[in-house]
Amino acid sequence: AQSVAQPEDQVNVAEGNPLTVKCTYSVSGNPYLFWYVQYPNRGLQFLLKYITGDNLVKGSYGFEAEFNKSQTSFHLKKPSALVSDSALYFCAVRDIGAAGNKLTFGGGTRVLVKP
Amino acid sequence: GAGVSQSPSNKVTEKGKDVELRCDPISGHTALYWYRQSLGQGLEFLIYFQGNSAPDKSGLPSDRFSAERTGGSVSTLTIQRTQQEDSAVYLCASSPVQRGDTQYFGPGTRLTVL
Numbered sequence: 001a002q003s004v005a006q007p008e009d010q011v012n013v014a015e016g017n018p019l020t021v022k023c024t025y026s027v028s029g030n031p032y033l034f035w036y037v038q039y040p041n042r043g044l045q046f047l048l049k050y051i052t053g054d055n056l057v058k059g060s061y062g063f064e065a066e067f068n069k070s071q072t073s074f075h076l077k078k079p080s081a082l083v084s085d086s087a088l089y090f091c092a093v094r095d096i097g098a099a100g101n102k103l104t105f106g107g108g109t110r111v112l113v114k115p
Numbered sequence: 116g117a118g119v120s121q122s123p124s125n126k127v128t129e130k131g132k133d134v135e136l137r138c139d140p141i142s143g144h145t146a147l148y149w150y151r152q153s154l155g156q157g158l159e160f161l162i163y164f165q166g167n168s169a170p171d172k173s174g175l176p177s178d179r180f181s182a183e184r185t186g187g188s189v190s191t192l193t194i195q196r197t198q199q200e201d202s203a204v205y206l207c208a209s210s211p212v213q214r215g216d217t218q219y220f221g222p223g224t225r226l227t228v229l
Contacts, residue, residue, distance in 0.1 A: 034217070043119075043206055043220040090158065101146060101165070101210070102174065103218060105158035 002027045002095045006106035014114055019081040021109045023074045023091030033074040034092040034103065035065055044090065050074060061085070081113045117141070119221035121207050127227045128197055136192045136224045140209030147190050148210075148218060149182060153203035161205075164190065166212070197228045 003026045013019050025031055032051055036044040048059025055067045065076045074091060088110050092103040120139045128134050140147050149161040160174040164184045175181070179197075184190040194201055204225050208218040 036220070043222040044208075046217050046219060049217060092158075101218075102148065102160040102163055102171065103150075104160070107157045 002031075002093050002104045004091050004093050004104055004106035006089075006091055006109045008109050009107075010110045010112065012112045012114065013081050015083050016080050019076075019078040019085065019111065019113070021076040021089050021091075021111060023076065023106055024072050025074060025091070025093040026072060027093060027095040030096045031074075032094040032096060033065075033067060034094075035059065035063070035074075035076050036090045036092065038088040038090065038108075040087075047076070047089075081111075083113050083115050086111055086113045119207055119209050119219055121205075121221040121224050123224060124222065125225045125227075127229065129229050130199060131196055133193065133195045134197055134226065136194075136205050136226070138190045138192070138207030138209075138221060140188065140190070140207070141219055143211070144209035144219075145187065145212045146210045146216075146218075147184055148208040149190070149192050150206045150208065151203045152206055152223070156203075158206075161192070194226075197226075199228045202226055202228045 005024045034049045035047040037047055038044050047063050048057050050057050050067045058064045063078050065074055067074050088108050090108050091106040094103055122137045145166045147164045151159050162182045163171040179195045182192045204223040206220050206223045208220045210216045210218045
C-alpha cells in the first residue's frame, strides 16, 4: 500500500520569506513523487516530480523539492514566497513496483502568503 | 495545446437521479484517470484506463459508479441513483503511457446532490 502525509493543514508565511510545505510518504518499493497546486475553483496544476536522479528537483514558478529517502520525505520549498502563491498544495506518490498507475494524495496544505 | 476538458463544470441533481460526467483527455495521451475530491475524503482515485487494457476499477466506491472510454479517447463517468454523499468535485486526468509520466488534470465537475 502507498500513503502520503501532509502534517500541516495550513502554512502562513509573509511575502518574501521562505516557504516550506512538508510531505512524507510510505511505499513498499521505490516512489514516484509529485507536487500539485490547486487555485480556487480550478483543477490540479502540476508543479514538479521526482522520478530518479538528483534528489533536488526544480519545478514551475520557482518551486523546488528535495527527495530524502532515509526520511521518506519530499518537502516543497520556495526561497521567497509571493502573495500569488496562496493556494492549496497536494503531495502525491505512486509506488513504482505496484500495479496500475494511480496516485495517492496527501490531505493537502493550504498556503497563505500575507503581504 | 489544449488541456484536459471536462463537462459540465457544475451539475446539480436530485437524489436518486442518474448523472453522466464527461472527460476529454489531452490528444495522444493513452492513460485516463478519474478522481474524486470531497471535503471529508480528500482526493480519491476512482478508475484508470490504459489503452485497450481492462480498466483498473479498484477505486470505485459502489456498483452505482461506472465509467467507459470510447475509442481510446473520451470518457464518461456515470453515477446511478445518486446519493447526497456523492456530492464532490470529480476530476479527470490524462497522461502518456510511461509509468513515471505526469498526470494532467482537468478543471473538474462539481456535483451537488440535493
